Amino acid sequence: MCGIAGIFNQRTEQTPDAQTLVNMAAIMHHRGPDGYGFKIMEDTGVAFSHARLSIIDLNEVRGRQPFISDDGNLLLAHNGEFYDFKRIRADLTAQGARFRTKSDSEIVMHLYAREGLEETLKHLRGEFAFGLYDKSEDCMYLVRDRFGIKPLYYTHTPDGVVFGSELKVLFAHPSVKREFSTEGLYHQLIQVMVPGSTAFDGIYQVPPGHVVKVKRRNGQLELEEHKYWDVDFPQESEYPGDDVDEATYIEGVRKHLLEAVQHRLTADVPVGCYLSGGIDSCAILGLSAASTQTSVKAFTIGFDSDEYDETPIASEMAEATGAEHHIMRLNADDLYDHFVKTIWHTERTIYNTLGVAKYLMSQQVNEVNYKVVLTGEGSDELFAGYPAFRKDMFLHGLDHLPDSERAAWQELLEKNNRLFKGAMLAREEHVSPAFNTKMGFTPSCVQPWLSCASVALPLIAEHRRDEVKDYDPGKAIADTLDEDMLKGRHPLDRAQYVWIKTMLEGQILTWGGDRVDMANSMEARPAFLDHHLAEYAFTVPPHLRIKGNKEKYVLREAMKGLLPETLYKREKFAFMAPPAHTDPKKWQAVVKLAEQFLSKEAVEEAGLLDYAEVERTFAKHESDDVSIDEKVQLDAVINHMLGVQILHHHFVKTDVPVVAAQRAKELGWLA
Known part of the structure; x- marks a missing residue:
């Protein structure tokens, strides 16, 4: 690497x-x-x-x-x-x-x-x-x-x-x-x-x-x-019916995942595992431990918020596999203290400080002399683990359900998704005509971000705003999608295809993956994204990816013998850092950063944002009249405002060729 x-x-x-x-x-x-x-x-x-x-x-x-x-x-x-x-x-x-x-x-x-x-x-x-x-x-x-x-x-x-x-x-x-x-x-x-x-x-x-x-x-x-x-799901008509032999798919997933893990244990240096409280990373750790028959070092991020912290379940899995467990506990001060440095590595804005947490974790991995870890990224994309997929399955793939069952689904979705409204799920339904034309509906995964357009457009500096006043960000994204990969596919397959092309590559594998891992010279290997495994996963019928209201059903069954009972039964919880509004200390850290990067002088010098709108956004966030899910959305928007200003500072205001030459001189790297 x-x-x-x-x-x-x-x-x-x-x-x-x-x-x-x-x-x-x-x-x-x-x-x-x-x-x-x-x-x-x-x-x-x-x-x-x-x-x-x-x-x-x-x-x-x-x-x-x-x-x-x-x-x-x-x-x-x-x-x-x-x-x-x-x-x-x-x-x-x-x-x-x-x-x-x-x-x-x-x-x-x-x-x-x-x-x-x-x-x-x-x-x-x-x-x-x-x-x-x-x-x-x-x-x-x-x-x-x-x-x-x-x-x-x-x-x-x-x-x-x-x-x-x-x-x-x-x-x-x-x-x-x-x-x-x-x-x-x-x-x-x-x-x-x-x-x-x-x-x-x-x-x-x-x-x-x-x-x-x-x-x-x-x-x-x-x-x-x-x-x-490309991500090539079968035609919807090609899937077997409800009487399909589940055991065949369960065994197939187990076989292909084990092979993917074993290949990724190949190295001339020690290999560890990232471990959260989800079945994805727990499965990777369990298969790694079984394949090596030695103690595997596991690395876990712990947050100072019970709603977001997954260390208890991760610890249970580490104990079950005999792993040497390293837990990094983070509090409000840690995340925004390292926000500026993280943006230098991500080279794009981030809506949640999970990217900072991952940056700090890779730092600790490096400090204990590990260069390689296996990770669980890609599992949710292949086996429909995210809240957005369940929502799209319910809305577009289960039209045949009786009203009583649909009501039960709706109630469960509302209950499980409350932490993600405003970020991973839209506060209100958002329709993109371009997406509806391209694939029949607007996937839930892009709705929270496209719905921010009305908030984001006024934030753009006035002299630039006219350039995009008629610009449709949804159409720009939809136009890049291959219609041949969407035509005739099941609604869940279409939703997963869009996520893989947008969120996976642009977010999870960037500011949640390579960029913050390699920031500390640490190689992450996502075994689920082995293309042999992926091509097999594409053949798994949608009703075995989400069965009833249980996401990742076929993976869960394939890994049942490896997982602790509590984890096997646990529903998907998207791994996120606590947003700024959840902690006064964290919010004060945001305000401190804003004093540097979102001051009137800094904003006008960069020429990217409208300072009056920046002020209004902060005032709205601090108001008692906004709902929690609106605060979650505003947290994300403020992170993005900080991000673009920091990007300007790092790569436009700073003379990068000079910095590169100085770095080469410091290292003694000469031609």
Whole structure:
């Protein structure tokens, strides 16, 4: 697991600057503190750099990237892990391939040389992002894993294309523009982003399951985007009926999850587990302990609020597996004290301080010399665990229920979802005409954020507001969704598809995953997002994902023997940090941050927000006339306002190329 960067100039005679390449690696030193490297392909205008976190093949010299193929034709920089790579290496060696390292990364060049990119991608299993330059074709491929676990950004400058694992890596290049787009600002304020976009003008992400091909023709670079994988549920008519054999699916889920966990225990360093009070992380810990037959170290976040704290159940699971249990207890002061630093790593706004909590946890993991943990992310996406999915199943997938049963469902939904109204669930039903046209209804998962548009639009500075007064954020998101993946699907499948394309990639795997984990040089491996397991999970009938009102039914049954009784029977509780309004000390910490970043001077200097509206938002939050769920929504909006101002401070006001150069000098990383 590492950080990657690269430059592909339009003119072959324009050789990339070596120190700029090193600076790009240095500013992401947190992603790769174990070494750095860069390679310039002569007479091509192409060069890559790399910051290394050594997990497989710890030899500092032998495992150093970027790699150049023996014939000098291919240049590779890779971030992430390829599982089952030893079998692939053995097959390739039998065909005459010669490997120079023990690294999993090297398989890409050998596969590509023999089979081409399309066939190579079929072999790759895991979480990854890489850049591959083919000199004979004079083209570069930017490739991202199927779910977007690993980040990959790119931009087109007047000189060529620049790419990297993080935005700050691109901003370390002096030719890359650093300014907000107004649409990007709008989406930062409402939390949900347009897939493939960022907050910044001209900066894009390679979408999950996609390749961006950069080809040089007649001194110009042409960019082409291609999808190689997608979330493909069966047609609704293809599912078996209610008399389906449950045991077959239960055993299938158990088999595929165990295999995914076992692959992710592969490392040349110790592997631990994140552990909350949910069945997802508990299942991962249980399977890891059973597979290794040794004590596994488990890491848990504890909050100073009984409503949000899950440590009692996590402790019960740790004891049941014999795990060495590390609990990090957080109070109100901890979260906002580290908010600014967390935003430097997330490079986008966050609605809840869970991202800060995860940042602090990865810090503690690093301090006890662990580099790798397995996590439970992805389970709710595959097996319909979130409150929004139950709501959509009830509203759109259970039309046949009699009124008495629907009333019971409605009552239970209201009771279970009270903590999430205003954040993970909309305060009131919100309809997006674009989503209704595209898929027949507006998924509950995007409603809370799209419903913030009326609050967010007035917050945008007046000189920018006109640019987006007719902009429809719901349509912008819906337009990116593949209609072929929605047509004819069950309503629950459609809802899960949208969540995977928006919330999973843009939130959970970003500010709740890679960015806050790698901030402290810690690799997270979400076993549920193994694509072999996912493709099997897509075949599980909707009524076995949510059976009655029990979410993740098939997973729950598959893991029944591993889970303590209380956890097996427990309903889903979305893992969140307590919002600011729940604690006076926490709210005072917000006010203190606002004095710095949301002052009249700071707001007017950035030119992003309308200061009068900022003041009105705070006054409304402090009023006794607003409901609790409205306060939850305002908590999120205020976090976003702070976030955009902090992003401006970190990446626009601050001269990032200078910071990167200083960092390289401090590290002694010189070209």
